[in-house]
Amino acid sequence: MASEGLSRKKQKRGKYSLSDLKTLGQQLLSSRAHVNNLPILLSFISTASPPHYALESLLSLQSFFTPLLPELPSSAFSKTSNDSNPDPESIYRTWLRSKFDDLVQSLIDLAISSQSEDTLREVVLETIMEFVKVGNGGKFHSAIYHKLLHSIVHSTLAIDDSLLDLLASKYFNYIDVRYFTYVSLEKLARTLEAKEDKRGNSDAYDESQPRTSMELSMHKLHNLLSHIPALEASNENSDYEMWNGLGIFIEKSNHKGHVDLEDKWTKSKKSNDKVLAERNIAKKMKLKFTKAWISFLQLPLPLDVYKEVLVTLHQDVIPHLSKPIMLCDFLTRSYNIGGVVSVMSLSSLYVLMTKHGLEYPNFYDKLYALLEPSIFMAKHRAKFFQLLDSCLKSPLLPAYLAAAFCKKLSRLALCVPPSGALVIVALVHNLLQRHPSISCLVHREGGRETTEEASGEEKRNVDDEENSGANRKLSNNKPGIDHFDNEESDPKETNAIRSSLWEFDTLRHHYCPPVSRFFLSFENDLAVRAKTAEIAVKDFSSGSYATIFNNEMRRRVKQVPLAFYKATPACLFSESDFPGWTFNLKDGEPINVNQ
Template identity: 75%
Template sequence: MASVKRCNSELKTLELPKKVKLKTLGQQLLNSRGHINNLPILLSFITPNTPPHYALESLLSLQSFFIPLLPQLPSSTPHSKQSNPGPETVYRTWLRSKFDQLVNSLIDVAVSTSQSQDALREVVLDAIMEFVKVGNAGKFHSAIYHKLLHALVHSDLGVDEILLDLLATKYFNYIDVRYFTYISLEKMARTVDGKEDKSRSPDVEDKSQLPSMELSILKMHNLLSHIPPLEASEEKLDHEMWNGLGIFIGKSNSKEHVNLEAKQAKSHKSNEKVLSSRNVAKKMKSKFTKAWIAFLSLPLPLDVYKEVLVMLHQTVIPHLSSPIMICDFLIRSYDIGGVVSVMALNSLYILMTQHGLEYPNFYNKLYGLLEPSIFIAKHRAKFFQLLDSCLKSPLLPAYLAAAFCKKLSRLALCVPPSGSLVIFAIVHNLLQRHPSINCLVHQERGAGTTRETSAGDNDNSENAKDTSASRDLSDDKPGIDHFKNEESDPKDSNALRSSLWEIDTLRHHYCPPVSRFVLSLENDLSVRARTAEIAVKDFSSGSYATVFNNEIRRRVKQVPLAFYKETPTSLFSEFPGWTFQFNDEDHQEASAKKQRIV
């Protein structure tokens, strides 16, 4: 109504003769069938190039004319054609064709890029949704709604944000609108790759005029992300629907949609046969799943790909009818590497821990993600928390836990101080959970295993002989680290033959929090009693700024002071040269010269 008032205010600037003519044509059309020829004239003003005040005046008249007639009009695609149709049938068929023309014109105005149509856009969308509500013999007209969404997805960039906001705020709260939105998005996802879409408007024939596929995928993602989550629909016992007759009604009511007024009078009887909330939620979940599965099968652009991975574990996986269906998508994402693998780790971990997904190469891929760039990535906080959770199981073999300890310790030498802190927290937790790798704390010469084996594997004699024969003689020399940092397979990294000398090196780190953390770690390990694990989330999102802010807020108990009984005369006491010659008279003379120069 607010949009109608805004547009009515613009009507004051109309040329009076033309305004009176349009209003007169509309009144004549509403009062008498004899003025039916006014209908094409009014339709000619519903175009993107028509001034908004003219289009609004015509739309108000046409909407008032068609709404009462829609339940009586034939289908857009009649199943059978009569050989000798009567005059009334011909008249209603002609009206139906004009109504279809009106709908196409309204959709063109809604997705028009003309800024002059912004004031009219909300009124046009309301009119289209009103036709959707009762356009199919009083039932929800899904074809018109699909045509609207199709035009929205294939429109120019910029228009979708306005219509999406209007749809989300006014219509996505209705469960039947969401239901048909999922159906339409599934259809478009299967045809957006360039195949022919039978539901596409016949006016759009040149595919070269359509936007790129990447832009269409971006708009489909915007539509999916604007739809409210399913929790609200599952908790409500009385679902609010845009169409009063509803789509979740038993089959016994399917033949009762004869007259809209009669049906509204019997609405209290039909409410008794509406499906239960559990069945409605089940149907919604099925359509939600099909829409997302079809969308994820598209070649997503990189920016959309990242946005999907970020939201997948919160807004998609909990509402899928079978979350395991997206395992292929997540495994492909996890195999890409880099930041994409980091973003896919969260959802993949949920499938593994909560839905029984088996992924044998999971830890090998996770081991490969440990690179210096991960410590400055945007989503590093969640990654480190998941890394700590993935290494929490006591069933991990010793070689795997040792490999992660060594890899993280080696990274601590080249990452920022905030990264060193989170590494110490994870290493501390690993040493507490897996006592079998405590040998890494102080590895004596020759005490390490000669060859790492996985849990449950037995070395046969031939492999043992080959290994001993190929062993380098320098392995027995002191100061040799047997850990292979460049090895991608944790089993072949020789981590159990090494030690955590990197942690000991960082006792003298230039950043005080790092050196203090190393000392606390040594104290915890020196006490054989089991200590509490460190919360990785307290360090996972750290940076130079957080380390500095925490340090300046820290209460210092001891301050380093330099006290001299006599004023020093040289920079280094043991170096006789470069002495300081300080004279008060020379200093005063230099100051006076400086003032004169200024």
């Protein structure tokens, strides 16, 4: 039966031409007697209709409904009305309201459909926003706008960014649109959180709602939040522009109870309370911005969205929150995860610690744990090294902590790429410049401690057992013993202050010439410490094999080593260098790789 009804609709659609639709629209606009043309025109607002048919029907319906919207009852009233003897006019308006709701839903389906053309989608979105502007008795119709955002977020179709770009370019510059966008996104985020909690607590998993649809909704939520411009990005010297004149930021009526929109808007521009009004607007916007983002960050975000959020959080979110300290739980959890997630959360966590008074007792322990060889090949290593240098800049750091970072970095210099060795030399150089108390790491020879250090160590361990003290003295007297424990995660227990930077001496003969040259300048700087400034880590933090190669290619070489041979060499290696091997092959003889 359903297929028969669908085929009948298709047959009816096939009977109408474009000129017929124009005639139906003109009749609908001319007289109430042709109101039955409305369902016919409404049936063409669909992806199954040709775009020019849908556009022609849309223009007629928009012209018909726009002047009637202030007179139509609300959707809730039309659904709950139980009047036993309603008058014909009330029935007619209730019916019109239901058709208007059908039109709005058809327009939203057409806007989010991947089959819609870009031109048609733009016109459809303009029509929806016009209904949002005047559909609530002249006020902003937040219900229609929320329905649009709800359909975008919960759509299972992978819509491209064209619809979001249209919203952002045409409507997100209006402050009331941004306000209601934050309100709707907060509701949608809380709805997704409730669904996720219900799914996680239920014993039976609903296969009809796969987890990928939830992740897709979170992607779209993040795209919407990211497309909304910040309030401070607007021109502060101009008035806040609103999509609906009778908005939430303007007084709605005068003392007589009459709405005098134009007069009120003119007076508000000339009043002396304009600065105070802008402050109130900024306060409201910041509050809604905070609620929307906090609700979104409470969701179990997919890993790719999680990383995108962490990358931009310190620039695009934290400066505009009403209370940035509310992000402390989210960022500390992210920082405790480890790996690249901890690296990406470090920027925001550093902002909270330095500008908003966040106390994190284990911050340096976690930062020390991030120093792994993999960090020198991570995507966001440049920002990490700059933050690492900033975090170690304070002269109040204890000597054991500075020594632990210095020793850990020097040990990593043995196994990282040349670009990593360059940034390590810069970091260790700055640490030694800022903390003279760890200069003993450079001047200590053979892994031995000085007599003063040994006596101080004995005083600090006076309560230890005699056998452990004897073993420690024995190990101290052995040349070549490194007391640094590279496997220890606690900087206090690494014994870095009793070690030396012997790893740095290997950089003197590094296979990469830029590293060895940079190490020689490092030695020269330590010799004249008072006249040496700190090295800008950002100049080396984003280095790679490509940057080193390009710098070497641009480098002017004064002397070029040349090789002279009395006779032309017949092979690359001489047989004396590899006893038992031969490199001379007869013509046509295959190479035996097993020899």
